[in-house]
Amino acid sequence: MNDNINEDKTEKPTEYHIKKFRKKGETKYSRELNAVLILLCSSVILWWCKEKIFFQFCQIMLHSLSFNSGIIKNKKDMILDFLFYLKEVIISFFPFFLCIVLIIIFPSIFFSGIQFNFRSLKFDLNKINPILGFKKIFSFKIIIEFFKLIFKILLIGSIAYWYLFICFSQVFILLSEYPQDSFLHGFRIICNCCVFMILGLIPIVILDVIWKEFSYYKKLKMTHQEKKDEYKETEGNPNIKMRIRQRMKLIANRRMMADIPKADVIITNPIHYSIALKYDYECMSAPQVIAKGTGIIAVQIQKIGMKYDISIISAPSLARSLYRYSEIGQYIPGPLYKAVAEVLAWVWKVKQWKKEGGVVPKKPKNISVPSDLNFTGQYKKNG
Template sequence: MNHNINEEKTENPTEHRIKKFKTRGKTRYPRELNSLLILLIGLINLWWYKNLILSSFMNIMFHSFSFNRNIISNNDVITFNIFIFLQELFFILFPFLVTLLFIIIIPPILFSGIKFNFKSLDFNFKKLNLFRGLKKIFSFEIAIEFFKIILKLFIIISITLWYLYFSFPEMLTLIHESFISSLFHGCNMIFHCCFLVILGLVPIVSFDILLQQFKHYKNLKMTHQEVKDEFREKEGNPNIKARIRQEMKAIIRRRMISDVPKSDVVITNPIHYSVALKYDDKRMNAPKVIAKGIGETAIKIQNIAFQYNISTISAPSLARSLYRYSEIGQYIPSPLYKAVAEVLAWVWKVKKWKKEGGVFPEKPKNIIVPSELIFRGERKKND
C-alpha cells in the first residue's frame, strides 16, 4: 500500500499508538528535569546532613592521622581500620545515595509508568551507518541540544563568577576563624553558590519541558492513513477474517457430517432442508440436533443417512422449524416435542420391523407444528 509521505499529521493519537510509544521507551518525561531534580535534591540532602557529614569526616581524618604503635606490630589493625573507615563512609553517604536513587527512579515512573525497553539492546547494522550518524550529528535536534549545553555552561560560569566576586571579602575572613568554624562557614558558601546555580538552570529546564511536551505530542500525531491502517491492524484484515470464518464453518460442517451416522432419524423437506436427531431416553432429557443443513449439505446428510441405513422421513414444516429454531448439539425447542415424538415413535416401529419383519410401519402424516414456530425458509446453499 502506497502512502502519501507528504500527508500532514492532523489526527489525534489513539490509545494503541500511545502504548506503542511507551513500549519503545519514547516518553514525554524530559531528561533535563531529571538532572535538575537530582542536583536539587542532592544539594538539599547534603545541606540537611552537612553537620553529620562534616563531623564524621573530621573524625575519620583525626583517626587516620593519629599514630598507633600497634599498627607496626600487628598488621590486622590496618585491615580493621580500613573496615571501620568504609563502614563510617557508608553510613555517611547512605541517606544521600538512597534519596538520589529515589529521585532517579520515581519521577520517570510517575510520568510514563514502568516500562523496560529491551529493543535498544538489539544489535542493528543500521546503527553502524556512517552517513546516518552524520545526518544525526548535523540535525536540528542536535543543534538545539548543543545550544542548551552552551547556555547551561554560560549560566553556571556566570553565576559562579558573580558569586565569587561578591563573596570574595567574606572568603578572606575565613583565615581569621577557627578550623571548625571556617570549615562550616566555607561549606555554607559553597551550598549557597550551588543553590544559585540550580536556580539559574530553572528557565532552561522549563523551556526543555515545554519543548519535550511539544515534540512528544507532535510525534504522537497521526495521519488519516495511519489511523485507517491501525484500525485495520487492530480489527484484522476483512479478507482474512472472512477466510477464517469460512474455514471455521468448514470445520464445523465436517465435524457435523461425521456425526450423522450416530443419529436416529433424519427429517427432510425433502430436498432443501435436512435435520439429524438423536435421542437416548436413558441419557437425554429430550432429542438433540446433531446435524442440520440446507442445499448441498442437506443432500449430503440424506446420502449419509441412506448409506448407514438411518431412517429418513419427509416433514417439510418440521424440518424447516428445527433448522431455524434449534442449534447443533442442543436440545430441540419444547414446543416441538409432540411433533418430534410422533417421528421418534415411527422410528422405534421401524427398528422393531427390522428385527421382527412384517408390514413396514406407515409414516406419520400431517405432523402439526405450532404456528409460532412455522418457518417458511429459504432455498439456498450453505455458506
C-alpha cells in the same frame, strides 16, 4: 511507494505499535526532570546529613594532621588507615549516593516501564561510520540540545552569580568564624544557592516535559498504510484467513455429513432448512442436533437421510426455529421439547411399523412452536 513514505501520520497508535515503539528504547521521560530531581534530592540529603558529614570529616582531618612516625615507616598501616577512612567517607555519603540511584531508576520505571533494550549491544558497522557520525553531530536535534545546554549553563551561572553577589559579605565573615561554625555557615550558603538554581530550572523542566509528551505522541502516530501493514502482521493476510475459514468450514461440513447416518429423524422446511436429530432415551436427557443446514446443504442432508432410510418430516416452523436457536452437538432448547416430542413419537411408530407392518402412521400436522421461538426470517445459502 513514495506516496506511502510522504503520507501524513493521522491515525491513533495501536497497543501493538506502542509496545514495538518502546522496545526500540523510545520513551517520553524528560532528562531535564531527572536532572532537577537529582539536584533537589541530593541537596536535601546533604542538608539533612550535614552534621554527620561534618563530624566524620573533622575526625579524618584531625587524625590525618597528627604526626606519627610509626605510620610512615609501616606501609601496611598506611594502607589500612587509608582503607579505613575511605570506608568512613563512603558510609557518610551512602544516603547521598543511594538517593541519586533511586532518583535515576524509579522515575524512568514509572514513566516508561522496565525496558531492556539489547539492540544497542548488537554489532553494527554504521555505528563506526564517520559520515553518519558527522550527520548525527550536526543534526537538528543535537543543535537544539546544544543551545538548550548553553542556555541552562548561562541561567544557572547567572543565578549562582546573583546569589553569591548578594551573600558576598557573608562569605568574608566565614574567615573570622571558628572552623566548625564557618563550615556550617558556608554549607548553608551553598545549599541555598543550589535551591535557587533548582527553582530557576523548573520553567525549563516544565517546557521540556510538555515538549517530550508532544513529540513522543507525534512519533507514535501511524499512517493509514502502517495500520494496514500492522493488521496483516498481527492478524494475518485477510485472503489467507478467508481460505483457512473456508477450509475449516469444509472439514466441519464433511464431519457433520458423516454423522447424519446416526440421526433418528430429519426435520425439513421442506427445501430451505434441514435439521438432523438424534435421541437415545437411555443416555441422553434431550434430543441432540447432529447436523443442520440451508439451501444446498439442506438438500444434501435429505439425500443422505433417504440413502440410510432415516425418517424425514416436513415441519416448516419447527425446522426454522431449530435452525435458529440450536447448535450442532448441543441439545435442543427446552421450549421446543413438546414439538419435537410429537415428531419423535411419530418416528417411534414408523420404526414399529417397519418391524411389524400394519397401517402406515400418519405424520403429525400443524406442529405448534412457541411464539417467542417462532423464526420467520429468510434463510442464508450454504456452500
